[in-house]
Amino acid sequence: MNIRLGLFDSGIGGFTVLKRVVERHGDISCVYLGDLARIPYGSKSPSEIRLIAMEVIKWLINQDISAVLIACNTTNSLALDIIERFTEIPIFGLVDSGVELICGNNIGVLATPSTVASKFYTKKILEVKPEAVIFEQPCQGLVELIEADNTTNKEIQGLVNQYLNPLLEARVNEIILGCSHYPLILPILKELLPSGVRLIDPALG
Numbered sequence: 617m618n619i620r621l622g623l624f625d626s627g628i629g630g631f632t633v634l635k636r637v638v639e640r641h642g643d644i645s646c647v648y649l650g651d652l653a654r655i656p657y658g659s660k661s662p663s664e665i666r667l668i669a670m671e672v673i674k675w676l677i678n679q680d681i682s683a684v685l686i687a688c689n690t691t692n693s694l695a696l697d698i699i700e701r702f703t704e705i706p707i708f709g710l711v712d713s714g715v716e717l718i719c720g721n722n723i724g725v726l727a728t729p730s731t732v733a734s735k736f737y738t739k740k741i742l743e744v745k746p747e748a749v750i751f752e753q754p755c756q757g758l759v760e761l762i763e764a765d766n767t768t769n770k771e772i773q774g775l776v777n778q779y780l781n782p783l784l785e786a787r788v789n790e791i792i793l794g795c796s797h798y799p800l801i802l803p804i805l806k807e808l809l810p811s812g813v814r815l816i817d818p819a820l821g
């Protein structure tokens with residue numbers, strides 16, 4: 617069967633997901649939409665994100681895709697129902713994949729302010745691990761710096777440090793990278809984290 621996979625994100629973050637798809641499935645045909653006109657999604661209101669999701673899914677369906685991979689945690693968290701209602705083709709998301717990769721019970725989530733405010737990760741984690749203790753950390757401004765390719769500068773390191781501290785104080789053992797842009801700063805995250813803390817990239821699920 618010939619699959620034509622539609623992926624979307626607000627910008628380059630979804631490429632971290634596309635990369636994993638290509639690694640696994642090689643010659644699969646993909647259409648990728650990076651919505652640079654409206655980035656960042658993660659500081660928009662739920663109604664704006666839902667409206668964008670509707671427009672994006674309409675555009676993708678017109679590209680004759682046969683499945684959708686929502687390469688954006690923010691849209692996955694706030695507008696999955698809209699996308700599911702709009703089309704009958706298979707839809708895959710990062711949140712479920714991330715949750716599947718959890719091993720322990722003390723879980724941190726780094727994500728955009730809108731994703732954290734939705735509490736979608738917490739809801740999904742508790743569905744499979746009712747005993748889990750979850751700490752979600754909003755990371756205002758991180759996506760903008762990553763998009764600007766400022767991944768090595770002091771500003772981004774300071775911001776990442778500031779966002780990791782509350783998770784470390786909460787003694788999490790695992791941290792879900794709840795925004796597809798964050799795998800692009802993996803070296804910074806690894807440098808700042810103690811070796812006992814496991815990072816989870818939902819795109820590997």
Ligand code: DGL
Nearest residue numbers: 626629657658689690796
């Ligand atoms: N990369 C997206 C996510 O996974 C959206 C980032 C943004 O535009 O704020 O949530």
